[in-house]
Amino acid sequence: MHQTPAQPQPEVAVHDREIESLAEFDAVAARGTLARYRVQAVDLTDRTDVLLTTDTAEAVFLGCPMSDEAGAAVRASGALVFPPVPDLPFDPYRAFVYTPGELFDGLGAGYEATPDARSYAWFERTRADGDIFASMLRSVHDDAVSDALDELLSGAPVVGVMGGHAMARGTAEYAGAARLGRDLARAGLTVATGGGPGAMEAANLGAYAAPFDDGMLEEALRLLAKTPSFRPSVADWARAAFEVRERWPDGGPSVGIPTWFYGHEPPNAFAAHIAKYFANATREDGLLARSTAGVVFLPGAAGTVQEIFDNATPNYYESRGEPTPMVLVDEAHWSERLPAWQLLTSLAQDRPMASRIALVDRIEQAAEVLKRLSI
Template structure:
């Protein structure tokens, strides 16, 4: 079970946290991230704010002058951005898809991608700095959210269509892993990633909910040609089974692949501008193992990105790796023989497995954990 967001030693990310801390009389040394303080002027004027850092916190001019005089560092909100570079919490699907009724192109997710496309080509250091700050705050929020969790990464291709057997199998895997107390983390996109997040989302629901949800989703099997129709089908499932405690999972998508929308079934979404940061972060946080469903170039890259630290790890440290679909990984894309060759004689040799179907994954993970 993922830990709920808790107040860290010196970070304040919600108004409730701010009120608890300021009641003690001092904000000295705290980092306040993206908290609207327009109605907390008296508190700011009264509290010690020396050595505090305010990141994108709206406040009245009098309060701003006072905290700066105390020696606080103030990074004001950045106007006219479709995203908040100082955010302290992960995204939700509702936030990213706000305005979907008017079409996906009007949503904050689509607008952030359009901004990224426009600014990444102009070489503006200001824009690249904002992207970097955003991605760093997302990593911080992700670490806080997953603190103490046993995380299993589920990797797979975006092309896996709703309505197929492979999609159903990936969803069943996500449900089984979540019901066993693990936290499912995916690349956050469509296809196999969405299926695993869907299974996790429906883990607390009765077993018959998943087949019904699959039938509903099959009406829009792919995010092409219409992201709007694809996303609306997902939100129809969410409306049919509102989110309940216990069905949480994480999606870690990227605007680098902006043509691939984030799937709406991840309970928490860590979306990045930098794909390399996103890929490394997803694998590094999968401390209970990584499952590789059939995929193409991206999934092959993830296999060996994960194999590299495992290759150099000390005995007992490598995370389990399970490749699913023997024919796919030995014949169509023969990654398994190379992975075996790398593992031979290393501590990772006993931490890799090849299975025929997703139904074998839980047992394979359990045997290596």
């Protein structure tokens, strides 16, 4: 009897084979196979029976606690198991970006007790000793964070807000940056910053305030002004932010992308999603590359100048007429004190990016100009 040949099964995209929670694990395992799946940072200590009876051929388990019996069984079936690394203040295989509560857990005992501070202390101990294992862990962690960030921002119109860390709470500049973040979020954009203090915190605060009435932000600014800087006490500075969050829970989401390379600058607590990196170069490039709806550059120093031209380079070489908008705020700063505008316009001459750059004098103009450049 003639039999119709079996049809080849379509390949499943790699990202569709990622399991990042216990609920996802249970749902997939219920189908009868975990073969070729990637299970990332899921605690499987209570799933020994499932692992012993389910096909795990060519699966990969990244930092998943499991019993010795289960580990031996899945290895025997052809799976790869990368066990959790003991005594680390961070999970190199993490499946999601951080939350403020996660990084500042234990703040009541002082900032030094938090996972954020302990991760920086580990980084300081290991980054100069040449230990290939430590450098591998940093790389694995940063790659996992990038993967999580890509999943988080998939399809989102992201606008970057760049600016210096020195902008103090209680200043007119800080309030202006916060209103900018609110305006951008209310326009349907996902605000992303470098995730630190100063202008970065202000923009994340504004996005957090977006769902509330305008009076909420003004009151929050007054409360935060009592602790203007993370110096001398990061703990006091962070507690003030969490007090605002507790008074007005469920604020609007935004993204912060900080780095332990600048460990003296703590992450701010107003970004709902924090993608923190060990490698600053990876962090800076990733922040700009993901700012698909444009970037606003507030007054800053060397770091912000570098970001302007890091962002200008792909725009300069963009040949399809689709460079991302760039808005520089404070004409005197960018044309006199640090004359980046002159060089930027020289680069833009006769290039498609020329129609996508602008210099505005007042921060209140930035959101509207960014939207106009995007048309």
